[in-house]
Amino acid sequence: MAQQTLIADRDKVQLKRTFRKDLKADVALKFFTQKPSVVTVPGRECPYCLQTQQLMDELASLSPKLRVETVDFYQESQTAFDHGISRIPAVAISGAGASPGEFRVRFYGIPMGYELATLVEDIKTISRGVSPLSTASRRKLRQVNQPVHIQIFVTPADATCPVPARLAHAMALESPNISADVVEIQEFPALAQNYRIRTVPFTVINEHIRFAGAVTETQLLDKVIQAGVRGESSGRSTG
Structure with missing residues (x-):
């Protein structure tokens, strides 16, 4: 067969x-x-x-x-x-x-469902070398001078997960100080328990910044800058 x-x-x-x-x-x-x-x-x-x-x-x-x-x-x-x-x-x-x-x-876990589309978009971005981020966001990401680890917890069937997943991956491609994992939470229940995840998408940045729900480019960028910029002239955004 x-x-x-x-x-x-x-x-x-x-x-x-x-x-x-x-x-x-x-x-x-x-x-x-x-x-x-x-x-x-x-x-x-x-x-x-x-x-x-x-x-x-x-x-x-x-x-x-x-x-x-x-x-x-x-x-x-x-x-x-x-x-x-x-x-x-x-x-x-x-x-x-x-x-x-x-x-x-x-990606951790099989990237199926909506996350297959995320994988395809990542492939296109890397191959073409063209970022989906705005010019302003890319400029701010140059300020990141500390390691930033973004984890986006997702499920294949949730239509709101690809946006933060794509944003996190795009930011990782933009800065050598940023890495981004998209984690299929159903395959790793111990992580769901550890982070007390009740809904997706769920974002964890450098372990101490955690929030649930959809996120815009500006909102995720603000959190990344908060975690990854040190120094008086950081130009940290707020909001």
């Missing part, structure tokens, strides 16, 4: 057309997973690793500009550490040939 595809045939046709038109430079997608095993090691369960591998394979088949590399999280732990990967399944994205520190855009 043939394996059921994760991306519908009609969507594959559209994505092929989109990638052919919009992709300029090659894009690297590093997929962190574990080798399949008949023995389940407690604490190392990864029920969506195989599905995420299938999704990466299907995406890679849609454009020669998409380069997927699979990394074993446990056997290549140093590589995972160098890329800032702390759990699986995970996908880190950057331009082809980028160093590990440049993979600051990450």
Whole structure:
């Protein structure tokens, strides 16, 4: 029996057309997973690793500009550490040939539903080198001089999640001091409990800034500046 595809045939046709038109430079997608095993090691369960591998394979088949590399999280732990990967399944994205520190855009959990659209937009942004952020936001992000780690917790079925997810990833692409994770919260219930998440989207910045609900570009930018700018001439925005 043939394996059921994760991306519908009609969507594959559209994505092929989109990638052919919009992709300029090659894009690297590093997929962190574990080798399949008949023995389940407690604490190392990864029920969506195989599905995420299938999704990466299907995406890679849609454009020669998409380069997927699979990394074993446990056997290549140093590589995972160098890329800032702390759990699986995970996908880190950057331009082809980028160093590990440049993979600051990450997905944890399988990026399906609305988050597949987020992944596609990230791919287009990286390939074209054109930011979706306003010129004013990009200028303010140059002030960030401290490490900023943004986590956007999402579910695949929530239509309000892609906006903050895209904004966080765009900001990570704009500043070498910013990294951004989009986390599918249903796959990581311990994180939901740890952060007391009751609704999505839910944003955590450097652990101490936390808020629920949709967010605009200006609102997220203000929080990032609050967390990532030190010095009297920070030009910190308010609101």
